[in-house]
Structure formats: C-alpha cells, structure tokens
Amino acid sequence: MTYDFDVPIARQGTGCIKFDRRPELDPFWVADMDFASAPEILEALHRRVDHGIFGYPQAHQGLNEAIDRYLRERQSSTVPNDQIVHLGGLVPALSLAARAFCAAGEAVMTCTPVYPPFLGVHKDAQAELITVDHVCIDGQWTFDWEALEAAVTPATKVFLLCNPQNPLGRVFSESEVTRLAEFCEKHQLILVSDEIHCDLIHDEAATPHFTALRLPENLRQRTITLLSPSKTWNIAGLGYAFAVIPDDSIRRRFCAARGHTLTEINALGYYAAEAAYRDGESWRLQLIDYLRENRDTLLSFIAERLPQLKAVTGEATYLVWIDARETGIENPALHLEKEAGLFVSDGAFFGWPGWFRFNFACPRARMLEGLEKVARAFA
Numbered sequence: 031m032t033y034d035f036d037v038p039i040a041r042q043g044t045g046c047i048k049f050d051r052r053p054e055l056d057p058f059w060v061a062d063m064d065f066a067s068a069p070e071i072l073e074a075l076h077r078r079v080d081h082g083i084f085g086y087p088q089a090h091q092g093l094n095e096a097i098d099r100y101l102r103e104r105q106s107s108t109v110p111n112d113q114i115v116h117l118g119g120l121v122p123a124l125s126l127a128a129r130a131f132c133a134a135g136e137a138v139m140t141c142t143p144v145y146p147p148f149l150g151v152h153k154d155a156q157a158e159l160i161t162v163d164h165v166c167i168d169g170q171w172t173f174d175w176e177a178l179e180a181a182v183t184p185a186t187k188v189f190l191l192c193n194p195q196n197p198l199g200r201v202f203s204e205s206e207v208t209r210l211a212e213f214c215e216k217h218q219l220i221l222v223s224d225e226i227h228c229d230l231i232h233d234e235a236a237t238p239h240f241t242a243l244r245l246p247e248n249l250r251q252r253t254i255t256l257l258s259p260s261k262t263w264n265i266a267g268l269g270y271a272f273a274v275i276p277d278d279s280i281r282r283r284f285c286a287a288r289g290h291t292l293t294e295i296n297a298l299g300y301y302a303a304e305a306a307y308r309d310g311e312s313w314r315l316q317l318i319d320y321l322r323e324n325r326d327t328l329l330s331f332i333a334e335r336l337p338q339l340k341a342v343t344g345e346a347t348y349l350v351w352i353d354a355r356e357t358g359i360e361n362p363a364l365h366l367e368k369e370a371g372l373f374v375s376d377g378a379f380f381g382w383p384g385w386f387r388f389n390f391a392c393p394r395a396r397m398l399e400g401l402e403k404v405a406r407a408f409a
Contacts, residue, residue, distance in 0.1 A: 033313055035065050035320040036393045046267070055373035058400050061196070061349060063264045063391035067302075068313035071263060074305035075298055087297040089116050096307040097272065104229065107243040115273040115285060118295050119266075120226055120256045123273055124190060125151040127222045127254055130287035132157040132187045139182060139219070140190040141173060142381030143197055143351065148190050148224075149381060160186060161381060164198060171200045171342070173210065182217050189219045194227040194239065197351040197380055197387045199344015201231055204240040211242070211249040220280065222254045226271070229262040229314060231346040232322045239346075243274060251277045254284065259306035261347075262314055270299035321348050324390045324397055331398070335405045348391035351377075355384040357408060362386045370407035372400060 041049045041064065048057045066072070094111055101107045117123050124147055128138050134156035140148045142161045152159045162181050165174045191210060194201045202210075207223075214221040223242035231239055242253045258271035275281035325343075328350060332341045340353040354362035363376035363386045377385030388404075390397050 031069075031312060033068075033316050035317065036395070037066075038393050038396065039064060039066060052373050055367060055371055056400060056403065057373040058389045058392075058397075059373045059375045059387070061261060061347075061389060061391075062266055063348065064393065064396065065264055065317070065391065067264045068306065068310045070309035070313070071265065071302050071305040074301050074309075078298060078301045084297050086294055087300055089300060090304075092308070093300050093304040096304045100307040101243070101274075105239075105241045105243055107241065109243065109274050113274055113276055113281065115275060115281065116295055116300075117256075117271045117273060118269045118292060118299070119260075120224055120258055120271045121147045121151075122292055123254075123256050123271065124148065124222065124224070125154045126284055126287045127188055127190075127220065128152050128155040128157060130283045131220050135185065137183060137186040138188045138190060139178075139186050140192075141178075143377065143385065144190075144192050144380060145196045145224075146379045148192065149379075151190075157187075158185070163381075164195075164200075171195070171198045172202075172206060175209070175213075178213060182213075182219075186217060186219060189214050189221050191221060191223045191242075193223060193225055193242075194231065194346035196227060196347055197349050197375075198342055199347045199349065199351065201237040201239055201345040203237075204244075207240050207242060208245060208249070211245050211253070214252055215249055219252070220254065221252055222256065224256045226256065226258050226261050227347045228257070229259075230318065230321070230348065232318060232325065233345070237345040252280070254280065259303050259310070262317075263302075263306040263310050265299075265302045265306065268296065268299040268302045270295055270303045320394075321391060324348070324392075324394055325350065327394065328388070328390050328397065328401065331401050331405075335401075336408055338408060348389060350388050350390060351385060352388060353385050354408075360384070366404065366407050370403040372403055372407070 048060045101109050128151045132155040137158040137160050138152040139160040141164050160181050162177045164171050228239045242255045255274040260266040338356050342351040359365045363374050366372040375387035
C-alpha cells in the first residue's frame with residue numbers, strides 16, 4: 031500500500047497545541063507531524079471504540095506480544111515482560127527518575143542543547159542541574175568527555191541521555207553510548223536513555239541505532255531505557271510509552287516514585303501502540319523516505335538562500351537545528367514571529383540561545399511556504 035504524505039490536513043480548531051496555542055502564527059515548532067497516522071492504527075482504534083466500554087485498562091496480551099516482537103526485531107533485544115513499566119508519556123518518566131534517585135541538593139546531569147524538559151525535571155526532586163555542551167568534532171556532534179569528567183560531582187545521581195538527539199538529530203554510535211555508560215558506572219549514576227526518536231533514523235545502514243538495551247550486562251543494570259511509538263506514528267496525544275528497567279531494585283524505586291500522581295493510561299493509547307508496533311512498519315518506512323527528502327530539500331534551501339544560517343544535518347528525527355548567531359539577531363525565534371508570523375522553537379529553551387529548531391514533518395509544499403517566510407524575514 032502506498033501512503034500519500036502530501037495531502038494537507040486542516041488542524042486549527044482541533045485542540046492541538048501546535049496550531050491552536052498561537053493560532054495567529056504559522057507553526058513549525060512542537061514535535062508532532064501534520065500527517066494522519068497509519069491507517070492500520072486508525073482501524074484498530076475504530077475497532078476498540080466500537081466495543082463501547084472504556085473502563086480502567088491494563089496492557090493486554092496483544093500489546094505485550096507486539097512490544098516483544100518490536101524489541102526483538104527492531105532493537106535486537108530480548109526483554110522479559112516483568113522488566114517493562116508502562117507509562118503515560120516519557121516526560122513523566124524523566125521526572126520519576128529524578129525523584130526516585132535524587133534527594134534534595136543532589137544533581138541530575140545532561141548535555142545541551144537538549145529537549146527542554148531535560149532541563150527542568152530536576153526541580154521536581156529539588157535537585158540541582160549540571161549541563162555540559164555537546165561539541166562538534168570533524169563535522170559531527172558528540173560528547174565532551176573531558177568536560178563531563180570535570181563537571182560531575184559526588185552528588186550527581188542521574189544522567190539523562192537523548193538518543194537520537196533532539197534537537198541535533200545525532201544518532202550516537204555504539205562506542206559513544208558504551209563510553210557514556212562506563213562514565214555512569216564509574217561515577218555510580220543511573221543512565222536514563224530517552225530513545226523516543228529511534229525509529230526515525232534517515233539511513234539506518236549508515237547510522238544504526240544502538241540502544242542502551244544492548245549494552246554489556248554489567249552496564250545495562252544501571253540503565254532505564256525509554257521508548258514509545260508516539261513520535262514515529264504521530265500518536266503522542268494518546269499518551270503511551272514504556273520503560274525497560276533490568277535491575278529489580280532500580281525498577282522498584284522508579285515505580286515507587288509514582289505515588290498517586292500519575293493517571294491511568296487510556297485504553298486507546300494501549301491499542302494504538304499495539305497496532306503501530308504490529309502493523310505500522312510499511313507506513314513507517316514510507317514516512318522515512320518522505321522525511322529524508324524533506325530534510326534534504328530544507329538543507330539545500332538554507333545553503334542556497336540563507337547562507338547566514340547554518341543548519342545541522344541531522345541523522346534522525348524531523349527537526350532541524352539552525353544556528354542564526356551570524357545574523358546578529360539576539361532572539362531569532364522572536365524575530366521570525368514578528369517579521370514572518372512563524373512559530374518556531376527558541377533555542378534558549380534548549381540551553382543554546384541564538385539558535386532555533388524547525389519542524390519539517392509536514393507536506394512538502396507547506397514546508398517550502400514556511401521556508402520562504404524564513405528567507406523573507408532574514409533578507
């Protein structure tokens with residue numbers, strides 16, 4: 031079956047934050063896509079709705095089987111079902127990790143630029159935040175290993191990893207992930223690996239995803255791996271994710287931190303996740319082809335029309351990270367809002383002012399319209 035990603039879908043007035051938070055602006059900000067989800071997912075949701083009863087749900091056998099197959103086939107990992115913790119989203123999981131393993135005055139560590147909640151969840155634990163900038167070496171973003179060693183303290187308890195990296199789009203290699211896990215082992219840190227974008231890699235042969243699930247056993251025991259179908263199949267609003275936590279004591283502490291603060295996962299989220307993992311592969315592969323062409327078109331546009339901007343060539347995600355510091359404009363996102371009516375993500379929220387993030391997961395004609403507005407604003 032061939033899927034058409036060029037079809038425009040009106041989203042204003044549907045209660046989505048992307049279009050309705052600032053309806054006067056043209057949005058290319060928050061990380062959701064302007065594509066209808068896979069038909070197989072929509073059909074599964076219709077079947078579940080037709081049942082007519084939505085009592086308190088739990089993960090059902092079909093979902094457990096779909097996750098097991100996904101982990102074996104896509105992540106080359108065999109995970110016992112009792113190591114999986116079902117969640118209503120990954121941001122709550124970051125907060126749970128901070129609260130479970132940090133006492134007041136201890137510290138969470140991460141690398142910037144990074145998805146903004148990484149820079150805020152420490153507050154939920156009354157903990158401190160330690161950040162170290164990623165560095166670009168030979169045209170590739172990686173970790174500043176010396177700076178990490180200099181910044182870590184005895185009070186540091188958790189390291190938050192984003193892989194594939196948002197907003198850089200970097201897919202970290204096996205050697206990088208292993209070295210980071212060794213760093214965490216050396217300093218007795220819990221490694222929380224957010225891998226929500228791992229099924230959105232543009233060329234898996236060139237940059238394969240190395241999941242924390244495949245670390246050597248001694249390193250894997252200190253990990254919490256976070257996964258979700260939400261970004262890949264555009265079902266974030268259904269609120270489903272899961273954590274894989276191999277160590278019993280770490281898993282118990284993580285779950286205990288939930289207390290009574292998290293709502294039940296909704297029934298439709300469970301069934302959408304099952305359909306995505308079981309039947310969504312053909313749609314996903316065609317989506318990747320479309321996103322790759324969008325990315326290449328966007329990068330060519332910036333190189334030819336906007337040489338004062340420097341775009342990071344991402345290996346994954348549908349987000350491009352753009353350096354606007356050469357323009358001399360202090361806040362490029364605000365400039366685009368005022369001069370072009372565009373809503374993009376301000377780099378300051380990721381820890382790097384002077385940059386902005388642009389979401390290209392939309393019909394190509396719409397993306398090009400947005401880029402023309404960017405060009406006029408910076409002319």
